[in-house]
Amino acid sequence: MKQTVAVLAMNFKSLPSRFWPSLVVVVGMACVVGVLLSMMSFTVGIVTATTNSGDPGRAIVLSPSAGEEVSNLPHSDLSLIADAPGIARDADGKPLAEAEALVTVPMVNKVKHFDSEMGLRGVGPQSLKLRPKFRLVEGRLFQPGKRELIVGRAAQGQFANTRLGDKVILPDGEWPIVGVFTVGGDLNESHFLADRDTVMTANKIATYNSVLVRLTSPAAFAGFKAALLRNGTLQVSVERETDYYLRTTAQFSGFLNAIAYMIGGIMALGAIFGALNTMYAAVAARAREIATLRALGFGAAPVVLSVMSETLILCLAGALIGACVASALFDGNQKAVGSNVFNLTISPGLVLTGIIWAMVVGLAGGLLPSIHAARLSIVDGLRAS
Amino acid sequence: MKFLPLVLAALARRKVRTVLTLLSVTVAFILFGLMIGFNATLEHLGDLAHPDRLLVQARYGAIQLPDSLKERIAAIPGVTHVTVRAFIPGYYRDQKNFAFVVGFDQDAAVVVPDAKVSAAQYQALDQDLTGILLTRAYAKTFGKKVGDNFPFKAPQIPRADGGQTWNFHVIGIMDDMESSPGGFALTSLKAINLGKANSARYKGNTFTLLISDPAQADAMASRIDQAFANSGSPTHTVTEKSILQNAFANAGIDIGFVTEGVAGAGLFMILFLTGNGIAQSVRERISEFAVLKTIGFSDGGVMVLVVAEAAIPCLIGAALGVGVAAWLAHIFPTLLPRNVGLPMPRITPPVMFYALTSAVVVAFLSAALPALRIARLDIATALSGRAA
Numbered sequence: 001m002k003q004t005v006a007v008l009a010m011n012f013k014s015l016p017s018r019f020w021p022s023l024v025v026v027v028g029m030a031c032v033v034g035v036l037l038s039m040m041s042f043t044v045g046i047v048t049a050t051t052n053s054g055d056p057g058r059a060i061v062l063s064p065s066a067g068e069e070v071s072n073l074p075h076s077d078l079s080l081i082a083d084a085p086g087i088a089r090d091a092d093g094k095p096l097a098e099a100e101a102l103v104t105v106p107m108v109n110k111v112k113h114f115d116s117e118m119g120l121r122g123v124g125p126q127s128l129k130l131r132p133k134f135r136l137v138e139g140r141l142f143q144p145g146k147r148e149l150i151v152g153r154a155a156q157g158q159f160a161n162t163r164l165g166d167k168v169i170l171p172d173g174e175w176p177i178v179g180v181f182t183v184g185g186d187l188n189e190s191h192f193l194a195d196r197d198t199v200m201t202a203n204k205i206a207t208y209n210s211v212l213v214r215l216t217s218p219a220a221f222a223g224f225k226a227a228l229l230r231n232g233t234l235q236v237s238v239e240r241e242t243d244y245y246l247r248t249t250a251q252f253s254g255f256l257n258a259i260a261y262m263i264g265g266i267m268a269l270g271a272i273f274g275a276l277n278t279m280y281a282a283v284a285a286r287a288r289e290i291a292t293l294r295a296l297g298f299g300a301a302p303v304v305l306s307v308m309s310e311t312l313i314l315c316l317a318g319a320l321i322g323a324c325v326a327s328a329l330f331d332g333n334q335k336a337v338g339s340n341v342f343n344l345t346i347s348p349g350l351v352l353t354g355i356i357w358a359m360v361v362g363l364a365g366g367l368l369p370s371i372h373a374a375r376l377s378i379v380d381g382l383r384a385s
Numbered sequence: 386m387k388f389l390p391l392v393l394a395a396l397a398r399r400k401v402r403t404v405l406t407l408l409s410v411t412v413a414f415i416l417f418g419l420m421i422g423f424n425a426t427l428e429h430l431g432d433l434a435h436p437d438r439l440l441v442q443a444r445y446g447a448i449q450l451p452d453s454l455k456e457r458i459a460a461i462p463g464v465t466h467v468t469v470r471a472f473i474p475g476y477y478r479d480q481k482n483f484a485f486v487v488g489f490d491q492d493a494a495v496v497v498p499d500a501k502v503s504a505a506q507y508q509a510l511d512q513d514l515t516g517i518l519l520t521r522a523y524a525k526t527f528g529k530k531v532g533d534n535f536p537f538k539a540p541q542i543p544r545a546d547g548g549q550t551w552n553f554h555v556i557g558i559m560d561d562m563e564s565s566p567g568g569f570a571l572t573s574l575k576a577i578n579l580g581k582a583n584s585a586r587y588k589g590n591t592f593t594l595l596i597s598d599p600a601q602a603d604a605m606a607s608r609i610d611q612a613f614a615n616s617g618s619p620t621h622t623v624t625e626k627s628i629l630q631n632a633f634a635n636a637g638i639d640i641g642f643v644t645e646g647v648a649g650a651g652l653f654m655i656l657f658l659t660g661n662g663i664a665q666s667v668r669e670r671i672s673e674f675a676v677l678k679t680i681g682f683s684d685g686g687v688m689v690l691v692v693a694e695a696a697i698p699c700l701i702g703a704a705l706g707v708g709v710a711a712w713l714a715h716i717f718p719t720l721l722p723r724n725v726g727l728p729m730p731r732i733t734p735p736v737m738f739y740a741l742t743s744a745v746v747v748a749f750l751s752a753a754l755p756a757l758r759i760a761r762l763d764i765a766t767a768l769s770g771r772a773a
Contacts, residue, residue: 031654114634203447270412277405337637
């Protein structure tokens, strides 16, 4: 133990003399972690926004095995669903269950000027009570029955023609934007909200897309779901809202992560060769020192440990630099994927992923050189220049 | 050429270092090849887009266009041919096996000649409402030959018989279409319309059209949209050229920035490595360089030696890396699940040239300081061993 401490201390004191070679490992690692984290900030951002959107205390009812955009529920379903057990009630005793419509509106992305689209959610009287994080931050709410929109704060960052007072062209004419809202980083903040029945009339649709309910408690979900599935007149699928959002983004985020891992993996391989190169050189430069220690009776283990820890420390430093650069460049940048707006996010968990990658590269790049160091012939080492 | 043995001897002196440097450079250029090769693929796909071809789709997802719009689009001055294209989203047998099934009317023979389907084949499809053609790629993916059944499940489309399954049978194999290497299955518009429930027939499709003057493509797109702006079926017309660009833009990915950023990060990573390697090598051989200068090598001569020592692993690594990238691009499609329609990188001659130029730049940058040091080396100091 004492030997190890002594060797480590000596080791790190001599690091500055190997500044440039050590920089190779640090820069290499910084590039690997920087690229990996930048790419994964995309997935973390979209997963964070998705997670914010779901509430384990809410359930979403759709037509069987469908996403919300293609789901359709007849009008009669709303009262059947609202009668099910496990639904919370508002102060007036009305069930917190509401049918919603979701349509798309062609818009132009103002950041890169391409044709895109925004979601327009038609909501009913209970919808805002179902979303306690909803806040109106500018203007006023749309009036029921009127052709008026309110727009999410996040959408304003990405889409042109979304300021208070702007007019949006819908199939039945121009709708003014009368308010701006936030909803706690929810993906709904990338949408327009308006009166459901007016939206449905304008888009000539006769069926709802979804029914959202607030459960009396997250645990009430199983009973609620079972009751709906038992009801012979309903043809629906029921999901906890959190599960629904995770399911609908899983494929996209999984695909992006796979690409990030592939690119990160190739770069890490390059970094391993770089670390091997540097550490073999470091061992060669310290050959005389290591041989002296061994001649004095130091064991092989402290030597192995000293080379390994040098590699790991250099890799760690690189990983932290890479994480800092990636954070400075991308963390918090707003992105729009289709009609969903979210922020690129470099979370502490993601930084930890970067550090784990660095440790793996460090272990792979340091192991052979450290064993080589421990096996150096003492006699040859002492003769080294 | 007389320098070559000297350079090779220098490289052979520290074999481990040379090999590891070569491997790092190779890895960096595998990444470079994949990234820049992907850019080349996108450029190629962009070139395949027909400048005189436009796509008309519904402006609002909820308001479907009726098939009868075809005649009205065709009547717009400047439009020469129009075909209606239907698409049924679904899968073959299992949800994992997503497949593109499209149906065209017979005018597609003129509007989409690159689909390599003859007028006779379109006619055959029109006559056999359960008939389907598969591209070679699809026939291979799904293991089908002419005469086989191709049951296709499309839960989102209400069928006339109340079910979800379209029982197609393969009546022919068509050549792959260059712009969709992943493949697709083709039936007739008629088959799709008649297969659907009454409420869903003759609407919800898109239109592909040709215009007489490709230079007017953007103007024609707005002219078509204006014509239907205040009708019951507003349209959104796009040029084929803009579809690919918009696909990436709408995925939130600035693809050029990503590919070049990653390739650049890889090169930056090895720049330090090769730079450090060559500096170390020169430092170890100061006295040798002094001897070379003593026996008459010019300053330029020794600089060439240093640059060449840096350039050889860079160039070999670049060539190997790009080669491995090409091989990976070749085997990737067999490793990916078949519903991932990601275009593969293309290692074209410009990509190779770009890689080799980059390798030369990396070599020069990493050798610059050591080479200057050697050129300015004072022989007496170096030979006395005081220059380290």
